[in-house]
Amino acid sequence: MLKIGSLCLDSPFVLSPMAGVTDRYFRRIIRDLGGVGLVTMEFISSESLTRGVERTINMMSFALEERPLSIQIYGKDPVRMSDAAQIVEEIGADAIDINMGCPANKVLKGCAGAALMGDLSLARNIVRAVRSRVKIPLTVKFRLGLDDHRVNFLDLGRLCQDEGVNGVAMHARTARQMYSGQADWSLIADLKRTLDIPVLGNGxxxxxxxxxxxxxxxxxxxxxxxxxxxTNPWIFKQADALRRGELVPRVTLEERRDLIVRHFRLLAESEEEMTAFHKIRTFAGRYTHGLPGGKRLRQKIQSIKSVSDFLLEVEDFFEQVLAEQTLPPPAGAVVPGRPSAARPAEHPHGDGAALCPSLESAGRAE
Ligand SMILES: Cc1cc2nc3c(=O)[nH]c(=O)nc-3n(C[C@H](O)[C@H](O)[C@H](O)COP(=O)(O)O)c2cc1C
Structure with a gap:
């Protein structure tokens, strides 16, 4: 169990905030699959929230079934951040997170996100203002620093702890790195050794x-x-099984198809055509990484123009893949599960088509 302030989580695994991804539909899917302790909303601009921008307010709706849920806010103005925090508390979030790690130019130029790592006194003022305004558990998510020459996560971590933050999460890259190179987990260990509050690792x-x-x-x-x-929404459930010493549940192609179709139908029913279309396209690309023939589908959907055609294409795709599975293996094929030069391990036709974790990772290279 992971305890962040007064919040007790059944699992120490957390869905990281992702703009454009961790919306209410995706959070619900992850929550329903299980194994996740806390889900996090896409980041919310404190400016937009406190100015009452409708789109931002809509983004903040969530279902009770998603909880425990954390809402991440970003901004550079301590007063607006604390006003935003109060709204987050009032709408019933279980925790609030302050973004001090976003490396996107748009956010950095506004002196928010990772830019706050370059101004620790402003960072302190923001944390202090938010802390004094809300009672729910408060966390801060940051990176190693702005770049290799300005690695100051230990200072920021101590500052957070001193100001009453209940936990910190660190993506072990600098802002300059964005997503390149490798996350340096040894620095997460340094942070953990330095702080008494919970430290969550990321990257x-x-x-x-x-x-x-x-x-x-x-x-x-x-x-x-x-x-x-x-790419693998079951990853929390699988990791949680490992943590409990249980067998890692395998995911069949049928289950994967059902999840994708359910997600896309939800989007199509609940969102405007353009928004649904945009989201479905993004998710289709990510969801089909590692699937046999996934690349073919991704290429095909580039030219699709409507949500209904999209759903048909996805359903057809799975029908075809599932039908291929039932065919006898071609001459020279090896027994499924044993890698061969003729048929790489990431194309598991024929064996009940379980998508095992190794397939998920192999698929990324597709
Ligand atoms: C599409 C996308 C959107 C993201 N949006 C946010 C965000 O809103 N807030 C945040 O703190 N991090 C955001 N991140 C960073 C992730 O939360 C996470 O820190 C990063 O992807 C590293 O973790 P991973 O290797 O498990 O993906 C985003 C990442 C991606 C890929």
Whole structure:
């Protein structure tokens, strides 16, 4: 169990905030699959929220079934940030997170996100203002620093702890790195050794086994996962099974198809055509990484123009893949599960088509 202030989580695994991804539909899907302790909303601009921008307010709706849920806010003005925090508390979020790690230019130029790592006195003022305004658990998510010459995560971590933050999460890259290179988990271990409050590690979890590996290697209290949750939404459930010493549940193609179709139907029914279309396209690309023929589908959907055609294409795709599975293996094929030069391990036609974790990672290279 992971305890962040007064919040007790059944699992130490957390869905990392991802703009454009961790919306109410995706959070619900992840929550329903299980194994996740806390889900996080896409980041919310404190400016837009406190000015009452309708789109931002809409983004903040959530279902009770998603909880425990954390809402992440960003901004540079302590007063607006604390006003935004109060709204977050009032609408019933279980925790609030301050973004001090976003490396996007748009956010950095507004002196928010990772830019706050370059101005620790402003960072302190923001944390202090938010802390004094809300009672719900408060966390801060940051990176190693702005760049290799300005690595100051230990200072920021101590500052957070001193100001009454209940936990910190660190993506172990600098802002300049964006997503390049590798997350340096050894620095998560440094942070954990330095602080008494819970430390959550983040960066480059790819397989269910990576969750436990990060916890063992760094001593961190919990793990945030972003990108891998989109290519494999079952990753939390699988990692949680590992943590409990149980067998890792395998995911069949039928289950994968049902999840994708359910997600897309939800979007199509609930969102405007353009928004639904845009989201479905983004998710289709990510969801089909690692699937046999996934690349073919991704190319095909480039030219699709409507949500209904999209759904048909996805359903057809799975029908075809499932039909291929039932065919006898071609001459010279090896027994499924054993890698061969003739048929790489990432194309598991024929064996009940379980998508095992190794397939998920192999698929990324597709
Ligand atoms: C599409 C996308 C959107 C993201 N949006 C946010 C965000 O709103 N707030 C945030 O703190 N981090 C955001 N991140 C960073 C992730 O939360 C996470 O820190 C990063 O992807 C590293 O973790 P991973 O290797 O598990 O993906 C985003 C990442 C991606 C790929």
């Amino acid at each position: 480059d979890i790819r397989e269910p086994a990576d969750f436990l590996r990060m916890m063992e290697q760094t001593g961190c209290d919990g793990v945030l996962v972003g990108r891998a949750a989109v």
